[in-house]
Amino acid sequence: MRELYARLKALYPLGELTEQRKNLAFVTVPAAHLRDTLLHLRDKEGFTHLVLLTAVDWLEEGQFQLTYLLNNRALACDLGLRVLIQRDTATMESIHDLWPTAATYQRELREMFGIDFPGSPRIEEEFILEGWNSIPPYRRDFDTLKYAQEAYAERPGRVTHDPETHMRLQMYPGQHPAGK
Amino acid sequence: MVINALHILATGLGAAFLTGLLDEKRNGLAFMITLGALAFMSAVSAGWLVLFAATGAHPMDIQTAGTPPPFAIALRMGLAEAALLTLINLAGLFAAMHMGETLLARGRRAMAVLLVMVMALCGLVLTRDLFNLFVFFELIVIATGGLVLLSDDERAVSAGFKYLIVSQFISVLLLVGIVFGYHATGTLNIDGMAEQGSGAFALAFFLILIAVAAELKPFPANGWALDIYESAHPGFAALFSAAAASAALFAFDKVLAIGGAEWLPVATGIGIVSFVAGNLLALPQTNDRRLLGYSSIAQSGLILVAIGQQDILGEHYLFIAGGLLLSHAVAKAGLYWLSGFVAGRELTDWAALRQRPLLVLAFVTGIAMLSGLPPFPGFYAKWELVHLLANEGRLALLGWILFGALVEAGYLFRWFGYAIKRESAHTIDCPPDRVIPVIAALLAGWALGFAWGELSGRSNLLLVLPLLFALAFLLLEWAPAWLKNTLAIGGLSLYFLQTWQDYDPLRLIFLVIFTLGGAIIFLASFHAHGRRIGFYPSAMTMFAGMVLLLQATDSFGFFAAWELLTIGSYFLILRGKESEPHALSYIVFSLGGAFLILAGFAIAAASVVTLAPSGAVSPAPTFEIASLATLAQPVAPWVFLLLAIGFMTKTAAIGLHIWLPGAHAEAETDVSPMVSGVLLKAGLYGLFVLLMSMGRQSLYGVDLVNLMLWIGAITALLGNLMAIFQEDAKRLLAYSSIGQMGYALFGLALMNHLGWLMALMFVINHYVYKSMLFLSVGGVAKRTGTRAMYQMGGLITLMPLSFIATLVGIIAMSGVPPLSGFGGRWIFYNAIMDADTRLPMVLIFLSGPIAFLYLFRLIHTIFLGQLKDEHRRLKEAPLSIVLPQMIYVAILIGVAIFPGLILRRVDAYISQFLPDGALNWEGLTITSQYGWWNPVAIMIVVACIFLLIFGWLLFVNRKAQKVKQFNIVFSAERPYRPETTHFAWNFFAPYKKAMGFLVQPFVTRFWGAITDLLHTAGDLGRRLYNGNGQIYAFHFLIFVVVVFVSQLGM
Amino acid sequence: MDFDWMKIPYAFLTVFIVVNYGFLMGALIQKIGARAGRRHGIPIWQYYLDVIKNYGLRTSITHGVMFYLGPVFRLSGGVGLLLFMPVIYGSYMFSNFSFAGDLILALYFVFFGTLGMALGAGESGHPHAAIGVTRGLQQVSMAELPFAMAVFSVALQYQTLSITEIVAAQQGGMMNWTLFTNPIAVAAAMLAFLGSMMRPPFDVFIAPQEIPIGPPTEYHSSYLALMQTNRAIFPVAKIVIYMNLFFGGAGSWPELFVKVFFLYLFSAFVGVCFPRFRVEQSIRFFLVWAVPLGVLSIMVV
């Protein structure tokens, strides 16, 4: 993995390598070099399989982190490429031409995070939400509790307990709460 | 009083000189003189013709110098000469007329050459002197060379040149032959030589004969002639083909008389090779004039065969050879003149003719004459020829003649199909001087047809009422369709009313279907607007053929009727939008079948009738159909085989079925039921007649009837199986017809009482429900604009009457009680109880349920399921199409309740032939040896149970909410579009997986391979003709050598 | 026409007996099947309850006239089939309307209900209904073939098409049954029997999960009740044909009950033992196993 990183580093301006396990590592790539890096990995380094494409909302930094996880079947190792993009523009180049499956991931990301991938097939269509009418639900500034309370009727009388306290009361009635 | 025949020659020669004397600028006058001379010559020869025809006078010798031969040239004028002279002079006259523009442009010399040409041709016919013959040949060659140059085609020059080269070869041979002949006999007179016989100067005679034969352009020594045909002016090509070839043939006949009987095989050999090869070579042609050229060669070959067979033709010789020759000449002249109207030289360019229905009629007349179809002379001639050949046992020759004729019909009708169906950008203008020759040929054709009909000594087809009625519609073409339709219905009904007492019950059933059945289908034709040109003559010819078939008691009448209905139905089928290739395969298969029938009849006639010894005037062999029964052993099974295959071609038995689906499916809405519901029954009638008269036959230990049983069963199975995989509704019905005919064939071949009854039941039922289904599907196709079933769906509410018709039709067809199909099944089961062979039943058992599959598909994918967007506003089919369907529904229910109305009498009638196993018709129950059946009781019981339950459901379910087509449970989703919700395409996919191996298109491939083979043969032959004059001369040399060697060998 | 009007109440009686027997026997067979899976299975009267419930539903919908008539055709087919046969041998009372036709009538009347049902299901516009119908038709077309041959063989054997006479010929001891006098035909017919009883392995056309029960997928309420009634009558009527042709017929109702029960059990037994065939597989099965037997049977008879 280190050698691979060294080889890649010579070609592209990469960030630090984060090694999760012996056969799983992540590296940050500038958005402009993503396509070249992916192509290189796919065609020269044997990372032929796009395992997943997902996103993390770094609300505080104003960035979305896209993770392209690739798998090398022969070496049985995975390499994740992280790309940071601006949260306010939230647009990224589509890679559906490299892996057709990417189109599906991109549709999901567009629906759930509001990240656009211009040119990706059927990107405009609904993916799993039907008739969603609020900000994309996986963005961290989306308040899911508030939305649920506003949108869906509630049955009055629902009580929420802290599980630990509740179970303690159930099992050891009369005792004080722990640590008090 | 007639004028001396010498004046013909004198006029031609004189006029030619006269034009030569005229001033260069007086072309108009010269042309008038030319026409006048030709008209005078025609008139003289016509006068002679009338004289001979009317008085039956003996031929007259005309001595030129006042002394008899050998001291002077003698001419002879007889019936044949007069007829030929008339033909030649008229052809010359009309050719001049047709070429008028060109002649006027080229000036008087061209006219003089034309006059010389015609005069020389006349001389060739008249002269009895060998050297004189040579002189006339030389004149013809020179004139031809000159006239070829009239064409605008640059190739004409080289063609004329090549012609001259080869002609010199021929002349040299001829001259050498004449010199040696004179040396041996001391006379130049043909008759004088003939008296002495050719034995003494065989080689010389061979040279003479071969030279004259070469003038006929036999295969392969004909490359130069083809170039002329192709590149010459069509007016001249007509003269060249019609007049020159006829004259040369006559000359050949004269010369042959010298050689005597031993030389006849040479003529036959040259003739048959030319006939077959010429037709094969014509097959791949795309150039119209070259095709006509090949056809001319072939036709000359056929006439040569007749000349070569004169030893057995006896007193029919003139009738046969003359019939072939005249119809060839008239037709070919007409077609060449027609080609002058067509701008392009591709066969498809003839589509331009469609702008002028009259020209189309002329075209079709020409083609029918060439193919030897009734009522033209070629038909009668071919009938006699084939019979006489069969009588002498010359079966190989007979076979080759029929084969060649079939190939010829194939390319001619393909051409006609192009003309009717293809598109052409050209327009046609009709100056009268060009139309008149064509019309003259047209009239001459029909007149000859009439004349030969009279001469034939049998019923003249042109005087037969039904055919006249049909042809009368040709004159009514200006009238609107509804009027003609009313007349047609009236005619058919009236015919039925007038004649129905004359028939036995079996024929009566066929008569009802052919006349009243046809009339009901004609009701549907009221939907057509406009004039519908061509429809009524064709349809009525077909119906005329069918009623004549029923009337026919002798073989000739039967065969003539058979040909008529074939032609009529061909024109009908050809009317469909996409039907061109299918109509072609229909006519080829049908004519092939017809030729087999002809051969069968001819062979039978040889055994049934003893030919009258030559001398006595009796019509050539024809016999009562019923006397087929008297045929003896070695011949009978072969006749049976030929006839059976012929009839089975019509019923589309498996192997011979490939023409049917396309022909029936592509035909027009009201034509499909006619050709399917009605026409197919003609084949069954033939089989009925055959089996009634001949019974069981076996060949090499194989029981032929048993073979038919198998064929019927396989046809039933495969027809049905192929039907279930069709996406096209009308194709499905067409394949189903194949299967149904298989059933009927099976029933007939059971050769027991009930088997025949079942076959008859199928005749009736199949007519009713197939006509009904074709009309119903046709109406739907008309409204939806498609025949693909998967594009339809849900039409039940919009077209309820069509739905009811289809529903009743499929219930009846699948044999589900209580409708009439069940009667057929019941009789079937009782019939097979008696059968000797059991294995074929297995196939029939299987094909029944399979029929159920395609029927369900038919009704489901059209009327049930999901209605499409674009069909939401469809209306019910037009009343005229629905009305006959409702009549059929009534008939079906009527027949279902009271089958005895029809079957009882037939049952009794069949007992004459097969007494065992008749049904018992007491009371309402029909009883057989094995079981019973009470249609009335079934109907009542079923109706009562049904109504009881229906009433109960109405009571408990009275509040049902009517919903619409997308209100279906769809796995909690909803349908997206009706197209994606309608399950219709590839309906029986699993069946294809399991049984698809049975429906591989083996038969189609087989016939395709045969067609390819013929085409390839033609193509290879075509490479002989590379346009090189030396090669052509070489061909001639080879021809001479081959003929010489084979003559020595004989 | 001299018609014995008493035949009408007799016919009602026949139908009544057969409906009740059919319901109970169906449930019993279900229970036996359940026991094979170590369950108790449905109550014996469950089918009555289902039918009453379905009649008791308050709403229903209709897709059109044919849809409405489909179950009517279906039930008429079942009842008609039953009444066109002499159900009890030698009994005038239960010979019903067999004067209207012989064996052939019964054989062809089987299709009456099938056709009507197929059309009704077709008009619902549901693709699954059409798929189910086509599967059923394809399979039945091949399954019927050995049966038709067996019938032919039996008819040849006894030289008659009359059911009564065929039964009469089998009287006088078990060894006279066609089962023993013409075993090949019976074997062919019993394979065909499996194919027409809508049970595994030949029930892909009502595959409940794939094409929700195929043809009847849109039928409900009283339509369904009619069809359930038919489900009680039709198999019995069909088995009665088999019983008459091959198993000596029945001289009394108890004999009929027993024979029909065991024949029905045969198909149920095969059904619980074998998994489902696809359509082309079942076509091949009949073609390879049953058809040769049928051919043999008509060759040797």
Next chain:
Amino acid sequence: MTTKPELMKRMVKGPDGLEFEVDPLRDYYCEAPPTVMPGAYIQIVEDFFNWARSKSLWILGFGTGCGAIEMRPLMTPRFDAYRFGVAWRPTPRQANLFIISGYLSTKTLKRAIRAYEQMQNPKYVIGLGSCTINGGMYWDSYNTIKKLDEYLPVDLYIAGCMPRPEALLAGFEEMKKIIRTGKAEGANQYAENFAWYKANQKRVIHDWDMPDYNW
């Protein structure tokens, strides 16, 4: 509210050249609203029917959520629900008991409404598990309804997360009692309060792409 393209009005040209408009919602779907269907006129007949209905519970085979896993054991020898007259039907047309087996996302709710409306009156709904009662563990989900009876008339809830098959069997017995007493009139209740139910449904289903009542 967006309309799906296949449901939009469109101009169509017929084979005869006639152009006309097709409105799928009107032309392809029945527009009639549901009506209250009274029981049999004679009470004893209605009671008889109710008895039969209670003995013949046909469940729609539609597992809406994870609770569906608890229905499968009912078919096994261990629980054998068939002996109680309970059976599963694959088509809503023939089923009369709809078990909402667990949480309903709004997307599934749409399908559940369709399936429910396609069942025939009388029809019953059992809510299975706490999700159907008050949202359960999905109380704060952006996509899951929390109170089933807001959208469909529920006859019975079976609480638990998950309720075990025994609880389901007990629930069936309870359901039968309700039916026999003639109180299981959910379908009529739905028809009576049709507007209210529809309003509730449309409040959460934003892309309403079907007719108001799915016959």
